[in-house]
Amino acid sequence: MAKKGNKKEVTVARGKQTKTRIPEQQRPAPAAQMAKTSKEAKTTPGFTDSNKRWLKPKAREDAADQAKADDVDPEDSDSGLLDDEFGSAESDLGPGSADEDGLEDDEDEGDVASLKEELWSDEDESDQIFKKGRVGGAEAASGSDEDDEDDSEDEEGDNDGNEAEASDSEEESDDEMLDVEKKAKILDADRARREQEAEAEAREMGEGDLQTNIQGEPGYSILPAADEEAEPLDLSAVLRRIKEIARVLDKFQDLREEGRSRSDYMEQLKKDLEEYFGYNRFMLETLLGMFSVAEALELIEANEKPRPVVLRTNTLKTKRKELAIALTKRNVNLDPIGNWSKVGLVVYESPVPVGATPEYMAGHYMLQGASSFLPVMALAPQEGEQVLDMAAAPGGKTTYIAALMRNSGIIFANEVNPLRLKSIQGNLQRMGVTNTIVSNYDGRELLKMLGANSMDRALLDAPCSGTGVVAKDPTVKANKSQAEIWKCAHLQKQLLLAAIDLVDAGSKTGGYIVYSTCSIMVEENENVVNYALRKRHVKVVPTGLAFGRPGYIRYREFRFHPTLTESRRFYPHVHNLDGFFVCKLKKMANGPKETRGEGEDGEASESEEESASVGDEEGEDSEAEEKPTSKAAQAAAKGGRLAGSKRSASEQTEEEAAAAAGPAPKKRRESRILKAAKRELELERAAQAQAASISGRGSDGQPESGAPVDKQHKQNPSGVANGTAEQHKQALSKAGKKKASQKSKGQSALPAVLAPERLAAGNVSIVKKVKKQKAKS
């Protein structure tokens, strides 16, 4: 465990700005720990463990701390969060860094290159503002040379890891510090020195008489004696024991007490962690299985702290610079999120609820966990493409996809839970998204509705156990079980196969699928992707993300395809992000892989998979064989799929893909529903363009005059990006005529898609009822 200091909270008023110094033990993630736990960070720039900007401990611990400092009601700060991404942390099953040179084919290169151009290119003029000093408050105005120098040092020093981080706060010159800061600094230094001395003393004593004298008291034992009735300890004593046990386990041979085994310590540790942090046994065993004891504790501690509040600029409506200026005028204290994103802003403190500012209402930004940027960046949607967001509510990623596509092409945003549709619609409307069709299907049924191979790209931000977002939803600590994790994995496999089947391997610009979860469970991540690698002609490609830990290829009894190291894992204690997994797949050929029959390698037959991918929820596809039984492992090894098998697995994928599928079909199979929906969207766009030319709106549907947003809403209640009511009506009546003529030709109609009440601001809802009505008729 990293040693903790005891800095006092010091609130310093500087001009208009209030700065809150967070006690060291409350800081989001101590830099020393971070650099220690991620060697990768030392070599990767940007938003990594060594990103000083991101980790600069300026953020307050929570709203309550800020309230203390600013007299702001903490509830106010939270109440501003509308239905963005927050609140989706609950389980939603209801109704080495990216190797930029390691790209395997031209398409990948183009893809990642364009992604880089879009997202990693030199910061635009908007970032000059940050070079002149932090935007919030007085410092922004000064724009001193000194700040410039600091910034460039920041950039150069990104690789310096913990030392750079540690020294960063020291860099403030004494002259700049106020008296109270100076005093606090002296006290801190003094306390640190005394702690060091005490530790050294304890170590010295331990070396002579260690087994019983961890705390320097004769006869002291960390573990209760076997025959002793365990006395209840107060919580601070439990925490102390947790740390002592972690220390012993770290240097077990040296520090163990005589007659005590490792499992004695582990058992006591688990009991104490259960008691102190409230995890259940399953969760603890998982964490202690994935990480060293010390690192598991770091993660557990990071899970107790909220992640920073982050905004994503909606580039359909504004620029980051403009947004930063607007929010700064409201005394919001913010910074760019780091050099890995050109659209992210991290908010340190705000006197107004950031979920209820006029800029928010006008759709200039999305409140979005920083980890949510990553799958969309990996997806790298291109303008003009057809993109599926299979599990879309509340639409945080959909709106980002739309922004990257500049509202061109078509996005299909699907969500199974009808109660969550409104949140997608609301966000699309607020953010001025006009290229999206919202549907309400089980993702496993989408194949029937949209047609196989109909998409250029697909994002499956899968429903999951939420084990990466404990900070948002602490109930996850206590209510997850192995059975539930397998249940999630089962659904995730079916959804991923469906997503793959919907993407066209022959797409000129795409052919990519991104799979992501906010779970840290291997069963829900690498295990799911590994399953897809075996069932479909896909390969894992680099995500293009500049940081993140590589995915597992060996974990407990699991053995995964070696290319899974290209997938990326993100952790609260390493990256100060929610626990997250991102994997990018390239579809090599359409259609399923030919598999041997049941019994030959212990796998389900192809027909079973197909039924799984169209929604046989009860049908046990290959869940059993995916669990790491030694029988399955042997059988899979026989099939040549495991790491270490003689044939290179990536060769195998491509060879088999080529042999099984032949040339990729040139034409996509589009379902009638898809065609009708596209026609409808075209009509809608035509109406909007007409409306824009009449009413003097820009091409993005924004008023050129800058009329107040509220007024726009009143004039046009259906949304900020709509045409006039008359044009809307005309479009609908045209569509209605088309529908009638389709009907007379015996083609399937799309009544709900065309129903006026279902239309909202350029978005079209397809509801499940459509299917039922169709079936009846």
Ligand SMILES: C[S@@+](CC[C@H](N)C(=O)[O-])C[C@H]1O[C@@H](n2cnc3c(N)ncnc32)[C@H](O)[C@@H]1O
């Ligand atoms: C992790 S959340 C998606 C978050 C979303 N991508 C965003 O960024 O705002 C997963 C979503 O999948 C939905 N879901 C669950 N089962 C589904 C299924 N079978 N088909 C489609 N969506 C499903 C859940 O209701 C939930 O809204």
